[in-house]
Amino acid sequence: MGMSFIAHVRSPRGHRLARLAPLAAFAPLAAFALAQPACDAGETGAATAASSSTGAAGGAGGASTTSSATAGTGGTGGTGGTGGAGGVVTDPYDLACEGPTRTLDAITWNATKDGGPYLAEAHRFALFYGNDAEVAAAHLQQQPKGSRALIFGLSGGPSFPSQFDRHPEDRCRTPKNELTEFPCPWFDHGAPWLASQVEPLLVALSAKGVELDAFLIDAEVQLNNWTILAEVKDATKRAAFWDVLENDPRMQPVLAAASIQLPLKERVEKFGQYQDYLKWNAAMDDIVQGYIHDALAKTMAKYFPNAEISNYGASRYTSALDVPDYNGHHPHLFGDGTFVGNHQSREGYGWLVQLAGQEIVPGVTLTVRPFHALLYAANTLRVMPLAAPEVPFHPWLAARSYKGDAWAGAMQKWVGFADHDAWQELVFHTALAGATRIAHWNVASDMNDPALVASDVAAARAALEELNALAGCADRATLIEGLAPWDGKFLVSGIRLEDHELYRVTPDLDAPGSPDLAAVVTSKEPASFTLGGELLTFPEGRVHEPAAPASAAGVWVVQPAGAPKPTRSK
Numbered sequence: 001m002g003m004s005f006i007a008h009v010r011s012p013r014g015h016r017l018a019r020l021a022p023l024a025a026f027a028p029l030a031a032f033a034l035a036q037p038a039c040d041a042g043e044t045g046a047a048t049a050a051s052s053s054t055g056a057a058g059g060a061g062g063a064s065t066t067s068s069a070t071a072g073t074g075g076t077g078g079t080g081g082t083g084g085a086g087g088v089v090t091d092p093y094d095l096a097c098e099g100p101t102r103t104l105d106a107i108t109w110n111a112t113k114d115g116g117p118y119l120a121e122a123h124r125f126a127l128f129y130g131n132d133a134e135v136a137a138a139h140l141q142q143q144p145k146g147s148r149a150l151i152f153g154l155s156g157g158p159s160f161p162s163q164f165d166r167h168p169e170d171r172c173r174t175p176k177n178e179l180t181e182f183p184c185p186w187f188d189h190g191a192p193w194l195a196s197q198v199e200p201l202l203v204a205l206s207a208k209g210v211e212l213d214a215f216l217i218d219a220e221v222q223l224n225n226w227t228i229l230a231e232v233k234d235a236t237k238r239a240a241f242w243d244v245l246e247n248d249p250r251m252q253p254v255l256a257a258a259s260i261q262l263p264l265k266e267r268v269e270k271f272g273q274y275q276d277y278l279k280w281n282a283a284m285d286d287i288v289q290g291y292i293h294d295a296l297a298k299t300m301a302k303y304f305p306n307a308e309i310s311n312y313g314a315s316r317y318t319s320a321l322d323v324p325d326y327n328g329h330h331p332h333l334f335g336d337g338t339f340v341g342n343h344q345s346r347e348g349y350g351w352l353v354q355l356a357g358q359e360i361v362p363g364v365t366l367t368v369r370p371f372h373a374l375l376y377a378a379n380t381l382r383v384m385p386l387a388a389p390e391v392p393f394h395p396w397l398a399a400r401s402y403k404g405d406a407w408a409g410a411m412q413k414w415v416g417f418a419d420h421d422a423w424q425e426l427v428f429h430t431a432l433a434g435a436t437r438i439a440h441w442n443v444a445s446d447m448n449d450p451a452l453v454a455s456d457v458a459a460a461r462a463a464l465e466e467l468n469a470l471a472g473c474a475d476r477a478t479l480i481e482g483l484a485p486w487d488g489k490f491l492v493s494g495i496r497l498e499d500h501e502l503y504r505v506t507p508d509l510d511a512p513g514s515p516d517l518a519a520v521v522t523s524k525e526p527a528s529f530t531l532g533g534e535l536l537t538f539p540e541g542r543v544h545e546p547a548a549p550a551s552a553a554g555v556w557v558v559q560p561a562g563a564p565k566p567t568r569s570k
Helices: 133-142 190-207 225-231 235-247 251-258 276-303 370-387 422-433 443-447 450-471
Strands: 106-108 119-121 123-125 149-154 171-173 179-183 214-219 308-311 344-347 359-361 393-398 438-441 490-496 500-507 521-524 527-531 534-538 542-544 555-560 567-569
Touching: 106 450, 119 450, 123 133, 133 149, 133 190, 179 235, 190 276, 214 276, 225 235, 225 276, 235 251, 251 276, 276 308, 308 344, 308 393, 344 370, 370 393, 370 422, 370 490, 370 500, 393 422, 422 438, 422 450, 422 490, 422 500, 490 534, 500 527, 521 542, 527 555
Parallel strands: 106 119, 106 438, 123 149, 149 214, 214 308, 344 393, 393 438
Antiparallel strands: 171 179, 490 500, 500 555, 521 527, 527 534, 534 567, 542 555
C-alpha cells in the first residue's frame, strides 16, 4: 500500500471525526457481548446503512438483508482448503436461522470469473482512472444485490495526479501568512477540489437508479514521521521542512493539544529517543482523515445515504488495547484514532516484519509462522470493536497466497499464514469479532496469475459459505471481550445467535512438538481441549463438525444460549 506525503489537519476547523454521538442506549445482549448499534450521522454528517449495522455485527453482510444470497454448497477450496460447507452432521441444536438472515460477503476488485453471492467484484474507481458513470454502472449492476460497492483508490504520493494533497494554496505558511514551498496538512482547497471531481459520478449513478451498498475508500494520504523521512531524503531540506511545520501558525494548537515537544526535528524525527513521533502521527492522522471524510464520505452520503463507508487504516483505538504495529512501534499509546464515514477499517494482513523476534509482552516473542500471524492479525482487528463497539468495521484481508512484498527484487516473507489454513481461520475469527463485510485484497491479480487468483478466491468462498451456513442470522452479537492472550495456546472467538452461541477454536498446532488437531480435542461433548498444559472447556458445549470443512486448522463449538462462559486453566 502506497503512502502519500500529506495529510488533512483539521483542528483549526473544529470537530474530531472520532466523536460520533452514539444512538439510543442499549442493553447487553449476552454475557460479555459487545453490543454494536448503528452509528448515526453525528458530527460527521454521514449516514449509516439502515439494514447493515444494527446490533453487534458478527459476520454481517452489510446491506445484504436485502440480498438474494443464500448459503451455497461450497467451492472447491484453495490450496490446503477443502471445499465449502455443503452439509453438516446432525446436531442437537437447530443451527438454522428462524428469523432473517444477514450474510457476510467479501468485496474484491479483481475479476473472479465466477461471481456468486459471497465474493463480489467491486468496480475500482479512482480519479486518475476516469469518471465514467456508464462503466461504473455496468460493473455495479453485475454485482449481487447487497454487495454493490465502489472502491475509491487514492494512493497519494509525489506522483498523485490531483490537487487533493498538493493544491498550491494548501502549502505551509510562515507566521506572516506567506506561502512556502512545502506541502502542509490542511487541505482547505484540496478537499473541495476532490469533492468536485467525485460528485459528477455520484450524481450520474444516482440518476441512473444504481444501488450502492458500500464505498470502500483507500486514501493512503499521510504526513507521519515515516513519510517525511522516506520522501525528504536530503537532511538539510528535511530540517527546513520541520522548521516550517513547527512555525506555521495553524500548527500551534495541534502541538499543544498533543503535548508534542519542540523542536520537531529533534523530538519527532528521532523516534528512537522520544515518543513525540507517536503523538505527531496520531495528530496528523486525525487531521488527514477529517479532510478525506469531508471530501469523500460526506459527498457520497448525500447521494447514497444508506451505503457503508470506510477508509483503509482509519479506526478507533485506546491505549489499553496496545497492539504494536508490524515493526514493533506502539501507535495506540496516544490519541484515540478516528474513522471516515460510518465504518472503521484496518488491515489484518498478518504482517510480522521487524516485530518478528521481539517480545510483544514479557516472555512472549512472535515469529513468522501460521498461528502467530493469525493471533497478531486477529488482535489487530479486535481493537476496532473493542475500542468503539458502536461503530461497525470493514477489515481488509489479503489473499491466502500473499506472503509479503518484493523489495529489491526479493520477496519479503512477512506473512506466516500464507498458503495455510490459518488464513481461513482468520476469516472465521474476523467475522465472529463483528465484521460487516470484508475487503479482500486479491493481490494475485496484480501479479497476473489467474490460477493463483482462482485458488485464493476458492479458499475465500469456501470459508464464507461455511461461515454463513452457521452464523448467517441477522440476530447476532459478538462475544469477544478483550484481546486474545498473547501467550495462549488457543485463539477463541464467539458470537451469540438466536438461541445458541457459536465459537471458533484454533489451537497452536504449528509450534514445535505440537500434536495434531484430533489429539488436542480431549472431549467432543462437553467440548474440551488440551494443549501445552492449557485446558480450554466449554460447559454444555459440543464440537460441531461440518461435512466438508473449509479449514483443517480449527474447530467449531456450539453452546446453548446462557451456558457458562468458556474457561481456560493451566
